[in-house]
Amino acid sequence: MLRYLYADQLSAFPRLANSMFLDRADQFKTRLNWDVTVTAKGHERDEYDDLNPLYVIWEGPDGRHRGSMRFLPTTDRTMINEHFRDILGGGTIESPLIWECTRFCLARGAESRIAAALMLGGGEIMRQFGVRHFSGVFDARMVRIYRTIGSSPEILGQLGTGRVQISVGLWEFTDAARALVAKRAGVSPALYELWFRRSFGSDMGRQALSA
Amino acid sequence: MNAHPRSRLDNLLEELELAPDIAAVQIASERLRDHFRVDHLVYHWVSAAGDQYGCGTYDQAWVERYLEMEYLRVDPVIRGCYQRFHPVDWKTLDWSGKAAQAFLKEALAHGLGNQGYSVPLRGPNGQFALFTVNHRCDDASWQSFTEAHRRELILCAHYFNTKALDFEPDRAPAPARQLSPREVDALTLLALGYGRAQVADTLSISEHTLRVYIESARFKLGAINTVHAVARAISQGLIVV
Numbered sequence: 001m002l003r004y005l006y007a008d009q010l011s012a013f014p015r016l017a018n019s020m021f022l023d024r025a026d027q028f029k030t031r032l033n034w035d036v037t038v039t040a041k042g043h044e045r046d047e048y049d050d051l052n053p054l055y056v057i058w059e060g061p062d063g064r065h066r067g068s069m070r071f072l073p074t075t076d077r078t079m080i081n082e083h084f085r086d087i088l089g090g091g092t093i094e095s096p097l098i099w100e101c102t103r104f105c106l107a108r109g110a111e112s113r114i115a116a117a118l119m120l121g122g123g124e125i126m127r128q129f130g131v132r133h134f135s136g137v138f139d140a141r142m143v144r145i146y147r148t149i150g151s152s153p154e155i156l157g158q159l160g161t162g163r164v165q166i167s168v169g170l171w172e173f174t175d176a177a178r179a180l181v182a183k184r185a186g187v188s189p190a191l192y193e194l195w196f197r198r199s200f201g202s203d204m205g206r207q208a209l210s211a
Numbered sequence: 212m213n214a215h216p217r218s219r220l221d222n223l224l225e226e227l228e229l230a231p232d233i234a235a236v237q238i239a240s241e242r243l244r245d246h247f248r249v250d251h252l253v254y255h256w257v258s259a260a261g262d263q264y265g266c267g268t269y270d271q272a273w274v275e276r277y278l279e280m281e282y283l284r285v286d287p288v289i290r291g292c293y294q295r296f297h298p299v300d301w302k303t304l305d306w307s308g309k310a311a312q313a314f315l316k317e318a319l320a321h322g323l324g325n326q327g328y329s330v331p332l333r334g335p336n337g338q339f340a341l342f343t344v345n346h347r348c349d350d351a352s353w354q355s356f357t358e359a360h361r362r363e364l365i366l367c368a369h370y371f372n373t374k375a376l377d378f379e380p381d382r383a384p385a386p387a388r389q390l391s392p393r394e395v396d397a398l399t400l401l402a403l404g405y406g407r408a409q410v411a412d413t414l415s416i417s418e419h420t421l422r423v424y425i426e427s428a429r430f431k432l433g434a435i436n437t438v439h440a441v442a443r444a445i446s447q448g449l450i451v452v
Contacts, residue, residue, distance in 0.1 A: 091391020130361035201303030208306035
């Protein structure tokens with residue numbers, strides 16, 4: 001199932017959070033050999049994890065992380081604006097209607113439908129929160145994954161070539177794209193809405209406010 | 212230029228942006244409330260030290276009561292929005308506690324409506340603010356209102372916050388926001404009278420991407436719309452035509 005959790009809510013899901021940061025170390029350090037920091041606990045964490053980002057996490061039946069991504073508003077500090085301006089040819093991306101999506105991570109052996117499910121989770125954020133685009137930084141390997149899911153970003157800039165190529169891209173999520181990705185994910189849109197409501201509060205206050 | 216005609220909201224946001232003092236911001240908030248046809252529209256700032264200020268259309272007696280009773284500690288909207296950055300419908304908040312229920316009852320008695328929608332804002336140095344629209348109506352009407360105006364409300368929220376940050380004493384001037392070369396290219400071509408399709412074609416990007424460059428440039432320039440952004444970029448010497 002999908003969970004949407006701000007960093008300050010992770011402590012209520014220790015198993016999920018621990019396995020997410022371990023899987024991030026496995027993906028970004030061990031497999032991709034990125035220049036990232038791994039803590040004594042084996043967690044891959046960076047400065048943006050301290051800004052109380054919103055994580056979208058796929059939780060397996062065992063309560064462990066299977067895939068995730070991280071969101072921050074571009075009106076505040078973001079990875080692109082602080083570290084990848086050169087890819088954009090200088091300048092920044094800032095808008096209340098654009099959120100940055102980073103650290104797209106899949107656990108080892110995660111089924112490909114989980115990537116699609118995460119994308120749909122992102123799409124749900126756009127639909128419900130008025131976000132128009134996501135911006136993101138990703139490596140060459142992800143280009144193929146995004147294509148497979150059916151949600152390729154528009155490339156704003158690239159640095160390097162081949163396997164070490166880093167790109168800054170931009171996602172939009174049309175209803176048509178949503179339907180396509182939903183098919184890949186094999187989950188009904190109704191279920192997505194349910195997971196979303198579960199995370200962001202159902203209508204628990206409805207009764208009180210109908211007074 | 213393929214710009215939309217200026218809407219009433221554009222004019223109101225420009226008034227807000229040009230407001231020289233808090234009194235003018237107050238007037239802008241009243242006009243925006245009338246524009247959205249809601250009972251109340253409020254901007255509420257809370258500093259890291261717990262200082263508060265704001266403006267909007269709540270009854271003054273309620274504002275004073277709120278401060279006097281330190282309702283900041285009780286208000287489910289504050290609790291539910293602090294450290295968040297997604298817009299929040301009040302229905303999704305927890306109003307079940309005894310203190311929250313008493314608070315709600317008192318708020319309603321002071322003329323607040325039963326529906327609310329708040330946009331949390333996170334600024335520099337732990338600054339936290341909320342932009343809220345509040346209204347009395349049924350759930351279905353409120354849902355269609357928030358769905359129809361969500362993005363406009365998010366933009367309004369940012370206009371208020373930018374203004375509030377401008378007014379803050381001791382504030383270091385905001386670092387000048389740099390336009391990216393692509394943003395400069397896009398605005399320059401628009402200034403030269405190219406249509407969006409031509410601009411996109413000239414820059415070898417899709418219209419979709421062009422829209423993002425324009426949107427980002429607009430936000431950085433504090434501009435209401437594309438025409439305004441181009442005018443600002445010219446007046447600030449960022450583009451030359």
